[in-house]
Amino acid sequence: MFKPIKEGKKLSGQKAYTMSYGSIIGNDNEIIDDVIAAVFRAPHSFTGENTVEFTCHGSIFIQQEILQILISKGCRLARPGEFTQRAFMNGKMDLSQAEAVADLIASTSAGQHRLAISQMRGGFSKELSGLRDRLLHITSLIELELDFSDHEELEFADRSELSSLAEEIEKVMSRLVKSFQVGNAIKNGVPVAIIGETNAGKSTLLNALLNEEKAIVSDIHGTTRDVIEDTITINGQLFRFIDTAGIRKTTDTIEALGIERSFKALEQAQIIILVYDISQDPSEFDKFIKGIAPRLDGKKVILAINKCDIKGTNEPSFSFKTDGWHKILISAKSKHNI
Template identity: 55%
Template sequence: MFDDTISALATPAGGAIAVIRMSGSKAIEIAQGVFSRDIANAKGGTFHYGEIKGEDGETIDDVIVSVFRAPHSYTGEDGVEISCHGSRFIIQRILALLQRHGARQAEPGEYTRRAYLNGKMDLSQAEAVADLIASTNKVQHQLAMSQLKGGFSNELSSLREKLLKMTSLMELELDFSDHEDLEFADRSELENLAKEIGTRILNLAKSFETGKVLKTGVPVAIVGKTNVGKSTLLNAIVGEERAIVSDIDGTTRDTIEDTTTIGGVLFRFIDTAGLRKTEDKVENIGIARAMEALAKAFVVLWVVDGQPSAEETERMAKLASGKRLYVIVNKVDLPHSHVSLPSSIRTIEISAKEGRGIAELESVIVNDLDIPELSSADVVVTNARHYSDLMKAYHDLMRVQDGIDASLSSDLLAEDLRPVIDDLADITGQERITPQETLNNIFKHFCIGK
């Protein structure tokens, strides 16, 4: 598919070892021109120790060259990987040498783009490569790996097959419209198929709420009155002095955010300005931002250092409605009155200053998320583009279901069904449905005139 050969550094700078990658029809030929050993006829998946030689015959570095033969490579093309020492000087010399022999510098993402265009992966799997590289914890890694291994793609493929079956039933009825006694598109069967497919599409779309949170970090708002220890709590959780701590009310005037991984899950903790009435314009801006953070949070840590008033309790319960709310009773190292709250509100006692109760708090919030142990078989949507296409497919399918309920003709139903298949195809970058594909599916499932 591609006439040129590309080259690029595949590893971050600064390591002891670097890997330079080439891909394209001339990758092995170009490598042979600069390598001291014969690899022209080397089998794919083999490794060869030798020297990279400059045009003057000078040895640039001792290296290991890995040979990959199409289509058994990442891109589906012939490929070579040169493992050399991580010196920037050595890397630059080897790259320049390869480019003088005909391998141009690769563009960002071009290797994965070639893999997609050569059919080694679909578009959703290509996007998973970026997610895998960016993963910083166990859950993110599992979500990306599941998508990369084709879990999401397989589910979409299964849905496509069922949609093609529906289309085939309708097309058959059109082809045999002159036979009034034949009805291939049984309305009850079509209705059941539409409901099943709709449920599966909607369940995938609903998983995006969880997937997005797990991918970007569970947002946790730390809220409460001034000087109750919110900033001290943030510092205790993330393990560093991220927020300024003082005895002066209103020290925190803006939101301060930091991330940390607890139990394999990424959390985004947001320290907010103390909630109180004030004439200070800057502080009021901070309080407004605190309310925004609270509205967007998945978990709310309401910090108190004594018994809150009934009015305050009612207000916080209302603001945190629909979220996981925990009352964090801080400063238990100091004498204060017993805090009594409704049993429906989870209460955790801590001393943020001394670190007491922090481990329990972390354990509670991660366990209460009730995240199942993920495997490569689990399908959780983490990409906003995928979610958008799934919802579009669902709404298009609801139009088909309405048509079935209204007893529309098969030709109109088939016309409305095609956008649903195309919406799902957009997720993986698959070609949109063609008449030939519909025809093939008809003959795959039926044997007419035999």
């Protein structure tokens, strides 16, 4: 099916990592396309097997014709992920690298892409492999001592080295757990919960951030009954903004369920945007903050003082502590400071 430009130059005799220019010939001897054939020989290929890659023109018709010719010659279509599976089965990559290939294909931001590339190149695997080798070394020395347990004067394993290695492993494992949390945030988006009382302008803020009418906005208290979320990529990092139901005491069963979900979103979020309606009494907001203060521990908090287009830009004074918080005067409606 492949006819090289140079007569007598067959792909079977072509050296690895070389390309050959030629034509794909159909079953009726019709030229389908001029292509470049690249040859990769085992074990130095992605899958660890002999592989030939054809580069053709971008016509869907041409691609389908080439596939049909290959199938008629005894080939079959690869199953989803089969090339990565073959690479894993042939020892070309470990499981974490195989997972990284899927993450790389699914990446939608620069942060996700960097993380997947690093993992696919074995950054995570090399660290674990190094620790494993050192553990095996210590284990072999301890086993040697057990074999000569009758000779108490013999000591093969350095106890201080063992203690030092155990401490190092604990530190590395702790760091890997933290890196998993960071990686999860990069992969799925940093969760940002928009929290506040009813009619503070949370849904308007979400719409302003997304630059679309994602959430219903009205002057009626308790309009938002469920969490609404969407993602934005900022400087290559994916953020997952979550609009929540206004938190207040209510006898409405449906609204109460929405408020319960607001608290769940608050607990799961890494960043909290507290929306305060500047036209409201600060003492009422003080009471609101005291009610949720324990849930804010360990979170990064942004205090968004909203509706400054109506009330002015004088920052109100609150009785609660805002140490470490980032405060900003905004107008979600006019998109001021957003």
